[in-house]
Amino acid sequence: MKIKRKKALFVFLLPSVLFVVAFGVYPTIYSLLLSFKDVNLITYIRGTAKYIGFSNYLEVLKDPLFWGAFKNTLVFTGLSLFFQMTIGFGIALLFNYEFPLKGFLQALIMVPWVMPIMVSGTYFRWTFGDSGFLNNLLISLGWIKEPIRWITSEKLAVYSITFANIWLGIPFNYLLLYTGLQEIPEELYESAEIDGAKGWQKVLYITLPCLKPVILTTLVLGCIFTMKVFDLVWIITKGGPGGASHLFTTLSYSLAFDRFQFGKSSAVIILMLLIVIALVFALNKVKIEEG
Template sequence: MDQESTGGGPLLNRRQKMTGYLLVLPALLYMLFFVAYPIIDNLRLGFLDVSVMNVSHGEQPFVGFVNYKDLFAESVLVTSIFNTLIYTVACIVLQFIIGLAFAMLFNRPFRLAQRLRGLVMISWLLPATITAMMYKFMFGAGNIVNDVLSRLHLIRDQIDWLIAPIPAMITLIIANTWIGIPFNMMLLTTGLMTIPKDIYESASIDGANACNRFFRITLPLLRPAIYSLLVLGFIYTFKVFELVLIATHGGPVNATQMMSTYAYKLSFELFKFSHGAAAANIMFLILLFVGVIYLRMVRKEERSGL
């Protein structure tokens, strides 16, 4: 007698489902406790009036959207959003262009390709705090960058990299670009390795030059990897914290104030916990919007591929 005639089939399916639920349960509990709960509690905190006087005890009145109105009434939040967008877009563009160039270079078979690729990875493996201190010394107290530029006759007067607003932002963009190039290079290298070599050979036989092969073969076939890379790069770059906090601390005069550092300043320097939570919630909503757009792009790409 088979299992279906004796009822063993449904019983086996229920056991398999229960086993699956038990295996997923630890990850679910982890996500609920360390991800869902902090997000929900931070959303709740943004609608309350919590300060250093009543954070541990006392009444915490519900104020609705007053905290958000207060933030938008001040110019610092708008400045931090603008700075974060400029910083993110500039870093993503530079990281992608340089990372793609390195990926195409190291995808070619030459003797030192693997060693040089490993050397480039050093900037991504270093902690962000070490990178921030290194660039703060190079562009600030150490005056190394000004000295090199002066010796190359590229500048006449010393540039106040960490004191003037625009040079300070340029310094952060250069530092984060240096960090993110290996990540872009590795993802794009993986995408390039999946492209069959026969396609390039057929295109060369048909008379396609290097420029045509790049724009008509390489970029279209790398499109899924590029989508993932740009969205992940946007999320990682948009929530930058350690680099800015150590290198410039949001200065000078909020010229490099990012949304993450502004939320930190409100919560742990000014002790306006509700305003800091509201600023963090705004940043969360922006990243959530980007994530939704990415999911729609992926679904559209999957439907077009069917």
């Protein structure tokens, strides 16, 4: 019976394992191999790419665009995680109480998360355009005299795409945190009220400590999802203007399909992967210590 169960388990797990190998392990190993070769369009087609060691990594690390993408990725990820978590937590606390139209509003909050990225990206590109909705609104209210270059300014572009990503990620954070709140025993709050605890004290000394595992898990998942964002940024700015809003993902794509420098593109992705692994490892270590 044990052998049959193991065989059945293997059969059920096999599709998942094959999927992970085909779309996760193989592309990663292939990208790692490409990062050590001089691969461009000609050498790729002819199959004559030469092994050049760490040259691609050295050239990438000397490229100002890489360090610009590094800074942008940190800003994009840091601000996204902070505001998604903070706003999501606030909404979760609000919906932890019963009030009219609660179900309808909960469904409404999930709209950004279920909306196709193409639609969301196009909406924000139109909203933040020089002659888009936001500038027209601010001008009509008399708050500005001329359009603000939200996505065509080297200084503002990265913050505009970060705002868009925050809006998209709030529902995910809210959902996880709200689920965690439902698991906190009501007796803890009742006991705190008897001891004279006020609302903010209950949040600080009961809610947050009980939610620590959920918060850390949300941060880990948010870090992974945010670092690999590509489509939203590409739709809104394509990494522009002049590469000012490039993240690791968009820079890698641009190197591969605009310049056909596949080796450098792979090097950027591998460096990004190492950073993600380091961040996730650090967050998981904090989670284990808290546990």
